Amino acid sequence: MMRFTTGLAAAFVTLSAAAALAAPATFGDSAKGKILVDAKGMALYTYDKDETGKTNCSGQCLVNWPALMATATDKAEGDWTIVDRPEGTKMWAYKGKPVYFYVKDTKAGDLTGDGVGGSWHLIVQ
Numbered sequence: 001m002m003r004f005t006t007g008l009a010a011a012f013v014t015l016s017a018a019a020a021l022a023a024p025a026t027f028g029d030s031a032k033g034k035i036l037v038d039a040k041g042m043a044l045y046t047y048d049k050d051e052t053g054k055t056n057c058s059g060q061c062l063v064n065w066p067a068l069m070a071t072a073t074d075k076a077e078g079d080w081t082i083v084d085r086p087e088g089t090k091m092w093a094y095k096g097k098p099v100y101f102y103v104k105d106t107k108a109g110d111l112t113g114d115g116v117g118g119s120w121h122l123i124v125q
Helices: 006-021 060-064
Strands: 024-032 033-037 045-047 080-084 090-094 120-122
Touching: none
Parallel strands: none
Antiparallel strands: 024 033, 045 120, 080 090
16 A cells, blocks of 8 residues: 655645646747647647637548647646537647647658648647
8 A cells, every 4th residue: 555645645736736737738949930849749730710719620620630639637727728629528729729730740840731721720939
């Protein structure tokens, strides 16, 4: 049986709460300037057909453009909010716009989704 001292347990709870509040992505350098990337350096995109706080990407769109998913314990903070998806899951939004990856970006530094269909755009600082 594992025992925590009061101080250690409090530190664990504090660290867990801090992790839940961490931004899901940061700005990183790219060939197109500073863009929003996840912890693995994968580029993130927005979709012109989305509305503030609402996604309009589902079905095959979601297969090609996987959402930056949020967990039940994630909390909105600053420019980051959480959007409810139609199937009951949650995803992240940056400045109100839902955020996605592009399936054809296979490694950090790939930016192949920018401009696809005239509706998909990198999130540039």
